[in-house]
Amino acid sequence: MTDYRMNILVCGGTGCRSSEGATLYDELVSLLADKGLEKEIQVVSTGCFGFCEKGPVVKILPDNTFYVQVQAADAREIIEEHIIKGRKVEHLLYTAPETGKKVSDSKHMDFYKKQVRIALRNCGFINPENIDEYVAREGYAAMAKCLGEMTPEQVIKEIKKAGLRGRGGAGFPTGTKWELTRKSEADQKYVVCNADEGDPGAFMDRSILEGDPHSVIEAMSICGYCIGADKGLVYIRAEYPLAIKRLKIALEQARNYGLLGENVLDTGFNFDIELRYGAGAFVCGEETALIHSMEGKRGEPTFKPPFPAEKGYLGKPTNVNNVETYANIPPIINKGSKWFSGIGTEKSKGTKVFALAGKINNVGLIEVPMGTTLREVIYDIGGGIKGGKEFKAVQTGGPSGGCLTKNFLDTPIDYESLTEAGSMMGSGGMIVMDEDDCMVSIAKFYLEFTLDESCGKCNPCRIGNKRLWEILDKISKGNGTKEDLNRLKLLSNVVKDASLCGLGQTSPNPILSTMDNFWDEYLAHVEDKRCPAGQCKAMMQYVIDPNKCTGCTLCSRICPVAAIEGERKKPHEIDPEKCIKCGACMEKCKFEAISVA
Amino acid sequence: MEITRDLKNHKVQLSENAIALVKKICRRFNYQEGELINILHAVQSQFGYLPAEIQELIAKELDISVAKVYGVVTFYSFFTMKPKGKYPISLCMGTACYVRGAENILNEIKRQLNIDEGETTPDGLFSLSSLRCVGACGLAPVLLVGEKVYGRVAQADVRKIISEYKAGCLTHPTKE
Numbered sequence: 171m172t173d174y175r176m177n178i179l180v181c182g183g184t185g186c187r188s189s190e191g192a193t194l195y196d197e198l199v200s201l202l203a204d205k206g207l208e209k210e211i212q213v214v215s216t217g218c219f220g221f222c223e224k225g226p227v228v229k230i231l232p233d234n235t236f237y238v239q240v241q242a243a244d245a246r247e248i249i250e251e252h253i254i255k256g257r258k259v260e261h262l263l264y265t266a267p268e269t270g271k272k273v274s275d276s277k278h279m280d281f282y283k284k285q286v287r288i289a290l291r292n293c294g295f296i297n298p299e300n301i302d303e304y305v306a307r308e309g310y311a312a313m314a315k316c317l318g319e320m321t322p323e324q325v326i327k328e329i330k331k332a333g334l335r336g337r338g339g340a341g342f343p344t345g346t347k348w349e350l351t352r353k354s355e356a357d358q359k360y361v362v363c364n365a366d367e368g369d370p371g372a373f374m375d376r377s378i379l380e381g382d383p384h385s386v387i388e389a390m391s392i393c394g395y396c397i398g399a400d401k402g403l404v405y406i407r408a409e410y411p412l413a414i415k416r417l418k419i420a421l422e423q424a425r426n427y428g429l430l431g432e433n434v435l436d437t438g439f440n441f442d443i444e445l446r447y448g449a450g451a452f453v454c455g456e457e458t459a460l461i462h463s464m465e466g467k468r469g470e471p472t473f474k475p476p477f478p479a480e481k482g483y484l485g486k487p488t489n490v491n492n493v494e495t496y497a498n499i500p501p502i503i504n505k506g507s508k509w510f511s512g513i514g515t516e517k518s519k520g521t522k523v524f525a526l527a528g529k530i531n532n533v534g535l536i537e538v539p540m541g542t543t544l545r546e547v548i549y550d551i552g553g554g555i556k557g558g559k560e561f562k563a564v565q566t567g568g569p570s571g572g573c574l575t576k577n578f579l580d581t582p583i584d585y586e587s588l589t590e591a592g593s594m595m596g597s598g599g600m601i602v603m604d605e606d607d608c609m610v611s612i613a614k615f616y617l618e619f620t621l622d623e624s625c626g627k628c629n630p631c632r633i634g635n636k637r638l639w640e641i642l643d644k645i646s647k648g649n650g651t652k653e654d655l656n657r658l659k660l661l662s663n664v665v666k667d668a669s670l671c672g673l674g675q676t677s678p679n680p681i682l683s684t685m686d687n688f689w690d691e692y693l694a695h696v697e698d699k700r701c702p703a704g705q706c707k708a709m710m711q712y713v714i715d716p717n718k719c720t721g722c723t724l725c726s727r728i729c730p731v732a733a734i735e736g737e738r739k740k741p742h743e744i745d746p747e748k749c750i751k752c753g754a755c756m757e758k759c760k761f762e763a764i765s766v767a
Numbered sequence: 768m769e770i771t772r773d774l775k776n777h778k779v780q781l782s783e784n785a786i787a788l789v790k791k792i793c794r795r796f797n798y799q800e801g802e803l804i805n806i807l808h809a810v811q812s813q814f815g816y817l818p819a820e821i822q823e824l825i826a827k828e829l830d831i832s833v834a835k836v837y838g839v840v841t842f843y844s845f846f847t848m849k850p851k852g853k854y855p856i857s858l859c860m861g862t863a864c865y866v867r868g869a870e871n872i873l874n875e876i877k878r879q880l881n882i883d884e885g886e887t888t889p890d891g892l893f894s895l896s897s898l899r900c901v902g903a904c905g906l907a908p909v910l911l912v913g914e915k916v917y918g919r920v921a922q923a924d925v926r927k928i929i930s931e932y933k934a935g936c937l938t939h940p941t942k943e
Binding site for chain 1: 799800801802803804805807808838839842843844845846860861862863864865866867871874875878898899900901902903904905906907909916918921922923
């Protein structure tokens with residue numbers, strides 16, 4: 171990177187590429203070539219910057235200018251104004267919502283101010299398809315240090331001292347896991363990376379693999395050295411084509427540099443990594459299910475013990491960690507356990523990556539120190555609720571977690587506090603909901619997911635979740651009774667207690683936490699047959715306010731089932747018999763004449 | 768490609784080329800039972816789906832029971848036994864898309880195409896499925912046609928997107 175006078179970093183994460191980031195990249199490259207600047211200025215396609223809300227994002231180095239929502243058509247202006255004349259393109263700069271002023275570099279944006287990036291340290295800085303850029307940022311230095319200067323025991327001790335805990339959700343101490351696998355005696359052991367990110371609304375692991383694949387390769391090698399394994403496997407979702415492509419490139423480059431394969435760095439250590447593809451089954455995030463899936467079988471979990479550390483892949487001791495956990499390893503070795511354990515809270519050290527999404531102004535990928543409060547994440551980093559609406563709940567932990575209300579906004583984010591509050595850390599999905607979201611529908615949404623994804627092996631999960639879903643469906647259609655609420659609670663606890671694996675043991679959490687925190691809303695559904703958020707269709711009716719309707723006919727034209735009638739310039743009416751409650755009319759009405767009753 | 772479908776009897780006739788291709792894939796993975804998922808990935812990427820006849824062939828090649836192959840195919844949502852449409856439509860039903868109205872979009876597509884999830888239109892043009900999070904949550908709700916991503920889709924956009932594909936102007940992206 172240093173060979174160039176300037177670098178134009180274009181976000182190459184899935185979010186930005188989907189909104190035409192790829193065409194933008196091509197456009198910048200060809201324009202630079204036209205001007206004969208390709209030897210002076212480099213265009214780099216990086217991993218995710220995190221600020222997905224305003225993608226595609228472009229950053230210019232060395233002056234750190236941060237451009238948002240850049241279209242391919244803006245490429246010419248960036249080159250001619252900024253690169254050639256040195257003038258910033260004002261209209262592409264980010265506008266701070268509270269001051270209305272333009273902010274020219276990311277360091278002064280609220281979105282980035284409170285973030286501390288350890289796992290995401292290289293995402294958005296380096297070209298993930300070029301190993302040299304990773305090496306230039308202390309890449310493979312940790313591996314060299316471990317292989318050259320430290321014994322496996324010393325490395326494990328360092329990780330334990332750092333206090334790193336599994337970032338996949340359960341929070342098991344990583345160093346202890348490595349130690350257990352090291353102590354299991356066998357002729358063959360395996361290092362596995364769990365990249366089967368299945369939470370709906372979570373994209374942390376994918377972003378790390380897309381933006382910094384070498385950090386995971388390096389950490390897996392270190393793990394191999396520690397536990398005595400010469401083979402690593404990455405279990406990755408087949409739905410992540412870009413991550414797979416970049417991982418493959420990274421593996422090839424590492425082999426060519428002698429950082430993978432036989433006799434790594436002339437130390438006599440052998441280690442190589444293969445990919446295994448998931449095929450879309452959420453339960454495969456559970457480590458025993460994941461191992462069965464890697465063996466080519468149905469991904470059904472088995473009872474623990476034996477833990478994978480004793481009997482895992484092909485019956486051999488196997489260490490399974492998730493992507494984000496691995497990404498934390500190289501900085502711990504490089505900077506020391508003391509530095510790492512200085513960040514975070516007493517029991518939860520370091521940082522956590524979250525995929526912040528839902529009804530929030532700044533959707534994106536963030537990394538904050540453990541102990542940061544939900545309020546700081548939602549209001550300072552996330553920029554508050556979209557459209558100035560009222561905050562209602564934040565969901566963490568995906569289908570295994572719960573919904574927390576505004577009473578919990580000052581809860582510090584760490585494993586224990588979130589569990590105590592009735593949710594969980596989970597892998598890092600964080601979905602914000604506003605006043606328009608119905609909590610019964612949200613619980614039903616998660617149950618529908620669990621129902622789809624339950625592997626069917628144990629009865630409590632297979633049948634119990636089905637019955638739970640049916641009760642919720644009944645309530646959301648206005649047919650529920652108070653007795654149903656009791657049954658819902660009772661059965662939830664049975665499913666939790668009796669299921670075999672983590673999926674069933676946590677699947678009722680969305681129900682229990684919404685019942686705890688939004689009991690009145692459940693009551694309104696069963697007693698008054700009313701959905702306070704106006705989301706349960708069976709209980710609502712669209713009406714046109716004759717005083718506000720101007721008779722513009724737009725709604726009757728947009729209605730897909732011709733349920734709206736009325737003369738031009740006269741108030742229209744909706745036929746409730748025909749109306750399918752799709753809400754298209756309300757969305758389009760310019761006079762706010764249509765409402766839900 | 769080399770599959771003839773007899774719709775009346777729901778039977779599939781594999782051409783010799785198709786059989787040779789499946790056999791070649793099994794050989795490439797050394798007929799290892801542990802490679803079953805990788806084999807299924809490779810075969811599905813060639814044919815677009817995994818009809819029963821292909822599963823029988825794979826079982827025979829690997830010397831395992833058909834039930835085992837079928838068990839794996841039906842366990843994972845990525846594998847399908849029905850051919851997809853020329854333009855497979857997938858709607859993201861991740862939580863972020865859900866809270867931004869994906870369900871309404873899904874219903875609108877169902878209505879427009881008159882098919883349910885997992886089905887293909889009789890003319891073979893469109894198939895519909897929902898998927899869990901493509902990771903473009905900033906663009907929620909997200910709809911995919913093949914690999915083309917449509918972000919911030921409103922209910923009124925659905926008809927427009929579908930008719931574009933029907934009319935054949937496939938390269939024209941919709942934008943706000």
